[in-house]
Amino acid sequence: MIQLQNVNKYFYKGEPREVHALIDITLTIQDGEFTLFSGPSGCGKTTLLNAIGALDSIDSGEIYLDEKEIGSLSEDARTSIRLNAMGFVFQAYNLVPVLSVEENIGFIMKLRGFSDAQIKQRVLEVASMLEIDNKLSSLPHALSGGQQQRVAVARAVAAKPKFILADEPTANLDSKNSKALMDMMRELNEKEGVSILFASHDDYIHENVRRIIKMNDGAIVDA
Amino acid sequence: MFKLAIKNILFYKGRSITTSVLTFVSTMLFVVFVSMQDGSHNAMLENSLKIYTGAIEIYHKEYRDVGGNEYLIQDVKTIIDKLSQIDAIEAVSARYETYGLLSSKGQSAASMVAGIEPSKERVLSSLYAALREGEFLSDTSGNCLYMGAELVKKLRLKMGEELAFVGSASDNSFAADIFKLCGVFKTGSFEFDSSSSFISRSYFDKLMNGENKASYIPVKIKNLDEVDALNSKIVEVLNDEELESLTWKTLMKTLVEAMEVDNIFGYISLSLFFVVIFFVIMIYGFVNVSSRIKEFGVLRCIGLSKSNIFLLLFYEIFILSSAAIVLAAPLAASICYYYSINPIVIEGIAEMYKDYGIVSDEVPFDFNIFTISWNLGVIYVLNFLSVIYPYMYINSFKPIEASRHV
Numbered sequence: 001m002i003q004l005q006n007v008n009k010y011f012y013k014g015e016p017r018e019v020h021a022l023i024d025i026t027l028t029i030q031d032g033e034f035t036l037f038s039g040p041s042g043c044g045k046t047t048l049l050n051a052i053g054a055l056d057s058i059d060s061g062e063i064y065l066d067e068k069e070i071g072s073l074s075e076d077a078r079t080s081i082r083l084n085a086m087g088f089v090f091q092a093y094n095l096v097p098v099l100s101v102e103e104n105i106g107f108i109m110k111l112r113g114f115s116d117a118q119i120k121q122r123v124l125e126v127a128s129m130l131e132i133d134n135k136l137s138s139l140p141h142a143l144s145g146g147q148q149q150r151v152a153v154a155r156a157v158a159a160k161p162k163f164i165l166a167d168e169p170t171a172n173l174d175s176k177n178s179k180a181l182m183d184m185m186r187e188l189n190e191k192e193g194v195s196i197l198f199a200s201h202d203d204y205i206h207e208n209v210r211r212i213i214k215m216n217d218g219a220i221v222d223a
Numbered sequence: 224m225f226k227l228a229i230k231n232i233l234f235y236k237g238r239s240i241t242t243s244v245l246t247f248v249s250t251m252l253f254v255v256f257v258s259m260q261d262g263s264h265n266a267m268l269e270n271s272l273k274i275y276t277g278a279i280e281i282y283h284k285e286y287r288d289v290g291g292n293e294y295l296i297q298d299v300k301t302i303i304d305k306l307s308q309i310d311a312i313e314a315v316s317a318r319y320e321t322y323g324l325l326s327s328k329g330q331s332a333a334s335m336v337a338g339i340e341p342s343k344e345r346v347l348s349s350l351y352a353a354l355r356e357g358e359f360l361s362d363t364s365g366n367c368l369y370m371g372a373e374l375v376k377k378l379r380l381k382m383g384e385e386l387a388f389v390g391s392a393s394d395n396s397f398a399a400d401i402f403k404l405c406g407v408f409k410t411g412s413f414e415f416d417s418s419s420s421f422i423s424r425s426y427f428d429k430l431m432n433g434e435n436k437a438s439y440i441p442v443k444i445k446n447l448d449e450v451d452a453l454n455s456k457i458v459e460v461l462n463d464e465e466l467e468s469l470t471w472k473t474l475m476k477t478l479v480e481a482m483e484v485d486n487i488f489g490y491i492s493l494s495l496f497f498v499v500i501f502f503v504i505m506i507y508g509f510v511n512v513s514s515r516i517k518e519f520g521v522l523r524c525i526g527l528s529k530s531n532i533f534l535l536l537f538y539e540i541f542i543l544s545s546a547a548i549v550l551a552a553p554l555a556a557s558i559c560y561y562y563s564i565n566p567i568v569i570e571g572i573a574e575m576y577k578d579y580g581i582v583s584d585e586v587p588f589d590f591n592i593f594t595i596s597w598n599l600g601v602i603y604v605l606n607f608l609s610v611i612y613p614y615m616y617i618n619s620f621k622p623i624e625a626s627r628h629v
Contacts, residue, residue: 055524055623076528079622083526094521094626098227098234111526155525 002029002052002163002195007061007071009047009218021047023218025061029197031162034189036198036205039215045199046167048215052197053086053165054078066162083111087156087194089166093148095140101127101151102136108159126154129191130184146177153181157188164188164196170205182208224531228538238511239543245507246547246606249500254555254598256496260489261589262563264482277347277441278450279457281306281468286438292393295319296437296466305460306442311453313445316343317437319424323390323398327378334374335419336388337438338427347443350408350421357382357406360423367405373417380404393433400430497605505609508540512613519617520625529618536610544606548599556595562588 009022021044029035029052037045050056051063054070055078063071070081082088087108095104105126106119114122127133130150140148149169156164166185170178182204189196198205206212214222232239281302286294296302299317306315319338324331341360345351350369351359360369368386370378380386385401392398402422409416428434444453450470457468512519519532527535566587620628 050623056621079523079526079528082524083528086526088525090521090524090626094517094524096227096522097518098230108526111531 001031001064001066003027003062003064004052005062005064007048007051007058007063009044009051009056009058013059021218022051022058025220027213027220027223029195031195032189032193033195033197033211034186034209035196035211035213036200036209037213037215038200038206039221041201043215044218045215047218049165049167049197049199053088053163054081055088083108085162087159087161087164089149089152089156089164089169091168091171093140093145093152093172095148095151095155097140099139100136101132101138101140101143104140104151105136105154105158107155112159114159122158123154126158129187130154145172146174146180149173149177149181150184153184153188157192157194160192160194162195164194165199166196167199168201169198170200170202175204178202178204224534225538228535228542231535231539232542235511242504242507242511242540242543243547245503246544246602247551249504249605250548250551250599250602251555251558253496253500253602254551254595255558255588257493257594257598258555258559258562258588258590259567259586260485260492261591261594262566262587264485265589266566266585266587267482277474278444278447278471279442279454279468280474281440281442281457281461281466282438284465284467287469292391292395295393295433296440297435299435299437299440302440302461302463302466306440306457309453309456309460311445311449311456312442314343314346314443315440316340316347317424317440319393319427319431319433319436320438321390321431323388325374325378325402325420326387326389327380327384330378332374332377333418334370336368336390336427337419337421338424338431338433339421340424344421347441349410353408353410355407355409357404359406360421362423362425364405364423365426366400366402366422368402368420368422369406369408370404370420371416371418372407372409373413374420375404375407377417382407390431392431393436396432398430497601500602501605501609504606505612508536508609509613509616512536512617516617516620516625516628520620520622520628523622524626532617533610533614536614537607540606540610544603548602552595552599556590556592559588559595560590563590 004025004027007022007025008020011019011021025048037048039045047056051058051071054073058071061071062069065081065085070078073081096107099107102123105123109119109122123136124133127136130153132147132150132154135143135147135151140151143151149172153164153169156166164185169185170181173181185196186208188194198209212222213220281296283294283296286296296317303315303317306312316339321336322333323336325334325336339350339360341362341364345359355372360367370380378386382404385403387399388402389397389399424433442457444450450472454468454470461468522532523529566585568584569586570584572584572586617625
């Protein structure tokens, strides 16, 4: 479970161009949720997602991950949280270009110390579920955008994190691939029980999530 | 991380090759530069010692500071016998040096005239090798004089011509004789060639009343690196408080100072060299890292720690520098070895540095495995240090900022 209490985040703090990006955000996300942060561009969706994912610091308030406060942790401690509890799917896929699909999917498991046999088994399992098992030896640049995003999802889910945070995961995909990706994410949520949090404008995501948290000007207007 | 480092190196071939080539060239230049500098110092020392000065010389204590016949070494035979028991000594002889007036028909000049043991001197110094005209001395060459080419010019002498010698014998009595020019030498050292002449001791001792006496005893040793240890041994063996045994470091202060000055400039050049190598590698590494900020940002976002990133950069530079050093080391060592046997010839260098005892235009390199090893170690260290700033630069970005870097 993730809990946010009165979370505030500023950009350019103390400067004339200061932006109050998150305003007193208080929110609870239960395990297994399939949730979307929606709202216009610049409303703070990505900033909130980054704060929840321990990717960025906050200026005040608290963020609890399973009752452990993570908002005030050091960068090293946040790195450990990201590695062990989070999976990330980025708009630009962000695969490691020098690693094959198989190595990309197993990369986080490797960092977490899984055995080679465990990694191989899990990679095959996830790749098969996401229908990229015939691309395991390819390098990312040899794949289409849709395929790369599936690899990114596979990488995020392979080490069985508690939460997957997906920031505009369909922004670079056509409608067919967007639909396919959403169907897969939902399947992962249902089969693996992993909580998935989206930040997106995509209508198809709107129609398929179970919870929508609307934001505007850095504040939650409807949770 | 090691596997990822290898994959990065293989994936970014151009960048990897350039980094390795930079390290390769730096290694080559550095090893060869140090070898050349050490080689020229060794040559400077060896040349100087070869001409006339021994690696060690034994004197009566006041002879060098006060001078005079009362400070000649007495009972030379006993001392030579003691010294001959030391294995590390290659050759030893006794010289009787004096200063007198030499007069040809038309010219006179003050000169050092030294009574030497010709057969021993062939091993001890390069006097015999410096023969240019006539013949070298022998134990039975009588009043034959072996004279420096510049002094011959000064006295306008021709081979076989006679000249008069006037000086002071060991008992301070008047000594005078007629010598004959039998041989001319040229060491290349102007000062030495214009003020020195030699004569066989067997003849000179009678004239100077110098039997069993010596101005000093030069010692040639087998290994110059052991000079200090051997000098202590000689002092111990002689066990005579009236004698002093001095190494070339004391005897050739000018040369030592010249070498020290050269060393200082050498170290300054080396420091500049280090700085250039360091910055070339670091700037190139920095440019590389700058082009990979997004990549490192993504890795940090998905869970790589700062230490993982450092390890990744460290492995990359370790692999690339190792590859370059493995290739450069044998090549650089071969160059050093080749030029240690076949020295480079720089026309005019002997003339330029004649005051420092340089008698040859040859500049041999030094081939020393230990020196080459520490040179390679320095290149490794510079490579590793060059990772630090790029690493700090990467960490100045938040992971999420870096992952969006264009």
